[in-house]
Amino acid sequence: MMVALLKYWHMDVFMGIFLICLCLGYLYLCQFKITKRSIYFFAGLGLIVLSVASPLQFLGDNYLMSAHMLAHVILLLIAAPLLVLGIPEGDHNRFIVWLSEKTSKAPLICWTLGVCIMWFWHIPLIFNQLFDAPDETLLRNGLGGTHTLQNVHLMSLVLAGILFSWPVVGPIPSRRIAPLNAVLYLSAACIFCSILGLLITFAPVGIYTHYVHIVDRFGFLNGIRNESGISILVDQQMAGLIMWVPGCLIYLSGSMYLLMKWFRGKKEKPVLFIKNTSS
Numbered sequence: 001m002m003v004a005l006l007k008y009w010h011m012d013v014f015m016g017i018f019l020i021c022l023c024l025g026y027l028y029l030c031q032f033k034i035t036k037r038s039i040y041f042f043a044g045l046g047l048i049v050l051s052v053a054s055p056l057q058f059l060g061d062n063y064l065m066s067a068h069m070l071a072h073v074i075l076l077l078i079a080a081p082l083l084v085l086g087i088p089e090g091d092h093n094r095f096i097v098w099l100s101e102k103t104s105k106a107p108l109i110c111w112t113l114g115v116c117i118m119w120f121w122h123i124p125l126i127f128n129q130l131f132d133a134p135d136e137t138l139l140r141n142g143l144g145g146t147h148t149l150q151n152v153h154l155m156s157l158v159l160a161g162i163l164f165s166w167p168v169v170g171p172i173p174s175r176r177i178a179p180l181n182a183v184l185y186l187s188a189a190c191i192f193c194s195i196l197g198l199l200i201t202f203a204p205v206g207i208y209t210h211y212v213h214i215v216d217r218f219g220f221l222n223g224i225r226n227e228s229g230i231s232i233l234v235d236q237q238m239a240g241l242i243m244w245v246p247g248c249l250i251y252l253s254g255s256m257y258l259l260m261k262w263f264r265g266k267k268e269k270p271v272l273f274i275k276n277t278s279s
Contacts, residue, residue, distance in 0.1 A: 005220070008058040014151045015052050019045065022158075026086065029093055041086025047079035052154055061131070061150075063224055065211045066238035069200075072157060073242060076118060077250045080161025087171040099166065100175035107167040107177050111185055114164025115192050118243075121153050122196060124207045131210040164189075168254070179262035183255045190251035197244025205233045 026041055051057060051071040060068030087096065103110050120126060130149055167177045168185060177185065206212045212232055214221055224230050230238075 005055040005058070008055045008218075009053055010058070011049070011053040012151060014148070015154065018151075018155050018158075019048065022048075022083070026083070029087055029096060031092070033088075035088050037086050037088055039086070040082045044079040044082030044086065047074050047082065048158060051075050051079065059220075062218065063211070063214060063220055064230065065208055065235050066230075066242060069239040069242045072118065072121070073247050073250075075154065075157040076114070076161040076164075077247060080158055081165040081169055083158075084162055084165045084169050084171070089171050089173060096171055097175075100170045100172045103163065103166045103170065104175045104177055107181070107185060110163045110167050111189065114160050115189055117156055117160040119192070119196055121157070122200065124203075124209075128209050168258075179258045179265075182258050183262075186251045186255045186258070190248045190255070193247045193251060194244050197240045197242075197247065199240070200243060201237050201240025203236065203240075205236060208236065211235060 022045065030038070051074045056067050056071055060071050090096075121130070130153060168182045170176050176182070216222075
């Protein structure tokens, strides 16, 4: 089955245009110069391609909610921060300065957008509409590629992830939020990520109807259900656990890194000794 899945690589036209725009925007911000930090950007870009054009996306569209959730975690929590980390540090670009000033002054807006966009797309009513909208213009094409609404939802995850990450890892260090505030920022996101994962894990089976009434147009359902033993219940629980455990681990890893960096800075700060001349 794994070998058969390899042929289901498909890049939707609109997603391809979106990725080209990301590259052009990045080159503009870098003044069309490739630096050592560019490796972060292109790694993030590669992860986006993996999430929206590979068999992972095909499985998420047609068979497995767990694959769909894994793609979401990659887009929002890994790929998007890497895109931001790839921008060279400095204040040479007016747009970078403007965005850094706005996000450092209003990190709550970035936090709310990053957290709420993930919650929004997993409200059962919204989620089911995303895949099972009756309008023919919203149906998936023959390769399981995304329709218009799905393109919007995938692009929104990337853009929300960029804005969420900017106050913490933005390219101008002086306009990032303070380390301890960043720890609180990420820890609070971890809590809400865990709550969402818990709700999905223990939600009634079949609340996400798309994965209950699967139309097996590609012949993989038997292998998934019988050979691999991934039932509807197991798949939904796996999806919740992916959001809950790896998702929260990413937030906590970032928090621990910031804490260690803050402690290291405190330790290295010079201490001034004033000689006592009284006596």
